[in-house]
Amino acid sequence: MTESGQQDQAMPTKPTNEFVLGWPILLASIVGVYASLATLPFYAVQNLFGPLKEAFGWSRTDVSMAVTLMGLGNLLSSYVAGAVTDRFGSRPVALVSGLLLALCLFLLTLNDGNLQQFWLTYFIMTIVAAGTLPLTYTRTINQWFDKSRGLALGLTLLGTSFGAITLPIFYKMGIDAFGWKGVFYVALGIVLVLWLPIFLALFKDRSVAHQAQAALTATGMTLGESVRTATFWKMGIAFFFVTFAMSGIAVHIVAMMKDNGLSGAQAAQIASLIGVSILVARLAVGYLIDKFHAPPIAAACFAIPAIGCYLLMGGGHGPAVLAVILVGVALGAELDLIAFFTSRYFGMKNYGKIYGWQYVFYTLGAGISPLAFGIVYDKLGSYDQVLIASSVGLVLAGVLMLSLPKYQRTETAGA
Secondary structure, X not given: OOHHHHHHOOOOOOOOOHHHHHHHHHHHHHHHHHOOOOOHHHHHHHOOHHHHHHHHXXXXXXXXXXXXXHHHHHHHHHHHHHHHHXXXXXXXXXXXXXXXXXXXXHHHHOOOOOHHHHHHHHHHHHHHOHHHOHHHHHHHHHHHXXXXXXXXXXXXXXXXXXXXXXXXXXXXXXXXXXXXXXXXXXXXXXXXXXXXXXXXXXXXXXXXXXXXXXHHHHOEOOHHHHHOOHHHHHHHHHXXXXXXXXXXXXXHHHHHHHHOOOOHHHHHHHHOHHHHHHHXXXXXXXXXXXXXXXXXXXXXXXXXOHHHHXXXXXXXXXXXXXXXXXXXXXXXXXXXXXXXXXXXXXXXXXXXXXXXXXXXXXXXXXXXXXXXXXXXHHHHOOOHHHHHHHHHHHHHHHHHHHOOOOOOOOOOOOO
């Protein structure tokens, strides 16, 4: 099937008020993303530096290696998770992966100071729990929502924003009560007590609930067909550029602001605005891409934050606040747009596989950028050069978004 053919193909109709029919799926998906591999183990590492140093003498580099191994695991498992989800559906894949995530979290509590075992458990967890990543939930959201797809995706991915806001607080409570193991007790409780009952009660694939509309998930390009389109590569390269810039900045932003003369308290306070900016951006972008052609909106969300790179090269409190807000806009928009564009340009037949490969671009940028930012600073004593490179990448990402073709606005009407 050609790219234009996919965009023009008519699809079966859906109810007008999608939120009335799909709210249980949406709620389960928000909780699923909140209790996923993308949030629970990641934010655990951020809260374990002090406790693990006190317990076992592990350095920050030792503990941080777990995040690097998560990135490597994501590179290896994202496509496989997508392919398995396409084959068996989101519900069984997410259920099995969620239970395996819980098992790995429990195994982490049994560690007696073996650093290599800690690393290995994190790596294995990233492989076996890949089915809890957003690709699984966004696949089902795309099945249930058409005209309101952008907003529904934005709401779903608020799970990561809620994680950024609440997990550090919950993890601190766990540490106060049980020491370093309390982090994983809390994460395990979130999976088994919060996610599991809500998932079992509310989450289901569209094709299972409505067999008459099963044809909806059987249309779209194959992975091979999508890879042969310019759109696939424009998307992937743009997402890599954006993630490289934003992930590096997100990790180093407090240090950048302190280099510019702000106190540690001021820098931390300003950096906390990222979570708020991400939350607002996800809702706003989701709403806008349902109403208007999405590529220009994506271009603005990616290119305008390039200004933030220059603001971080020198400036006081005001420029830092604006820079953080702009960074949050790009971070908040990207995952929503990966899911939205994948469904609109390539259809749902092989959504998991195609999304999985787009997620590889995302993971690659996120994995190498914090290290690259650190190396540049260690070598040159400044972040300026890597910030300039990041700003160029953001502008190029915006240009790539503007070059994307038109797509069918909904699956119930022509473009």
